[in-house]
Amino acid sequence: MAVATRSPSVVTKIHCALYRVPLAEPVSDAKVHAGRQRPLGDVDVVVVRVATADGTEGLGFSYSKRAGGPALFAHARQIGPLLVGEDALDIGRLWEKLLWAAASVGRQGVAVQSLAAFDIALHDRKARQAGMPLAKLLGSHRDTVRCYDTTVGFLSSKIETVIAASERSLARGMGGIKLKVGGEPREDVARVSALRKALGDGVAIMVDANQQWDRATARRLGRRLEDYDLVWIEEPLDAYDVKGHAALRATLDTPIATGEMLSSATDLRRFLEADAVDVLQPDAIRIGGITPYRRVADLADELNVTVAPHFATQLHVHLAACQPREGWVEWFDWLDPLFEERLTLRDGRVVVPDRPGLGLTLSARSREWLVDSADLPEG
Numbered sequence: 001m002a003v004a005t006r007s008p009s010v011v012t013k014i015h016c017a018l019y020r021v022p023l024a025e026p027v028s029d030a031k032v033h034a035g036r037q038r039p040l041g042d043v044d045v046v047v048v049r050v051a052t053a054d055g056t057e058g059l060g061f062s063y064s065k066r067a068g069g070p071a072l073f074a075h076a077r078q079i080g081p082l083l084v085g086e087d088a089l090d091i092g093r094l095w096e097k098l099l100w101a102a103a104s105v106g107r108q109g110v111a112v113q114s115l116a117a118f119d120i121a122l123h124d125r126k127a128r129q130a131g132m133p134l135a136k137l138l139g140s141h142r143d144t145v146r147c148y149d150t151t152v153g154f155l156s157s158k159i160e161t162v163i164a165a166s167e168r169s170l171a172r173g174m175g176g177i178k179l180k181v182g183g184e185p186r187e188d189v190a191r192v193s194a195l196r197k198a199l200g201d202g203v204a205i206m207v208d209a210n211q212q213w214d215r216a217t218a219r220r221l222g223r224r225l226e227d228y229d230l231v232w233i234e235e236p237l238d239a240y241d242v243k244g245h246a247a248l249r250a251t252l253d254t255p256i257a258t259g260e261m262l263s264s265a266t267d268l269r270r271f272l273e274a275d276a277v278d279v280l281q282p283d284a285i286r287i288g289g290i291t292p293y294r295r296v297a298d299l300a301d302e303l304n305v306t307v308a309p310h311f312a313t314q315l316h317v318h319l320a321a322c323q324p325r326e327g328w329v330e331w332f333d334w335l336d337p338l339f340e341e342r343l344t345l346r347d348g349r350v351v352v353p354d355r356p357g358l359g360l361t362l363s364a365r366s367r368e369w370l371v372d373s374a375d376l377p378e379g
């Protein structure tokens with residue numbers, strides 16, 4: 001129910017902005033090697049700020065790599081005004097309201113990824129208003145979470161460069177290293193072998209094929225990689241190949257991880273129902289925000305599946321802290337320029353910020369990357 005305008009938690013206004021944040025240098029994974037994508041040089045981020053009558057404001061964001069950022073922004077601009085006059089505390093109901101408002105364009109992809117920014121902003125506002133970090137509001141299990149570095153292991157980097165960067169990363173407190181594979185198979189194995197030899201036994205190493213192996217290649221290379229004591233093999237197959245993942249998981253001892261490219265909780269649920277993963281990697285933003293993420297993460301835990309969320313470290317550190325069975329968060333610094341704050345690493349783990357909400361404020365420099373913005377409702 002919409003509340004009277006005098007209620008402190010009524011939504012009064014919304015600001016919505018699209019940023020294009022450049023990476024220090026373009027990176028490539030197996031999708032680029034396969035000729036399906038160009039190297040990634042920037043990330044589009046839609047930031048929404050939801051203000052309520054009591055003067056509290058919540059910040060949420062969504063992102064797109066390569067195409068899609070302007071579509072996210074346009075969609076946010078259209079559905080955002082539906083929150084004005086609503087009670088910001090009714091997060092579950094408002095998630096449904098925004099979903100149904102755009103039912104014609106579906107329940108996954110851009111439609112829910114735009115919704116995610118609002119869902120996150122409403123959670124952030126609630127935690128800020130309560131004066132506590134988001135993890136504490138949701139119900140935390142731990143104040144630090146295991147963390148691994150993805151930024152050092154792209155296919156576009158020579159293995160000597162990967163090793164040197166991995167050593168620096170571990171020395172500053174990272175708990176593991178992810179190496180991209182899915183290039184030339186013999187080269188893949190040689191790179192994994194070189195990294196294991198350089199870092200030594202006991203250091204957590206994951207590999208990520210970014211969906212570019214077929215089933216036979218995944219079986220064959222998976223067997224060859226068994227010797228390297230990997231934490232997991234990520235996206236060995238097409239993101240939607242549920243049966244293929246289930247069969248591969250039954251064949252290999254190395255745990256199988258996937259889920260980042262799925263854009264609804266329903267798609268992730270299919271992998272859980274089919275016993276197709278050891279490690280589920282939902283991306284709260286890609287599936288529509290914290291509301292659907294918690295649903296699917298709780299189901300995974302109930303089914304004894306580890307949850308290791310994808311990307312958006314600033315958000316996922318809070319969500320991973322709330323998971324009974326500890327997973328991992330993925331370290332990316334790509335969104336850092338947008339925010340004033342930085343996450344802290346300690347003993348292989350990232351510290352859950354103790355500031356209220358997500359603990360994020362837009363940086364003074366963020367306006368350098370501003371593409372478009374709107375105050376809602378417009379006019």
Ligand SMILES: [Mg+2]
Binds near residue numbers: 208210235260
């Ligand atoms: Mg990945």
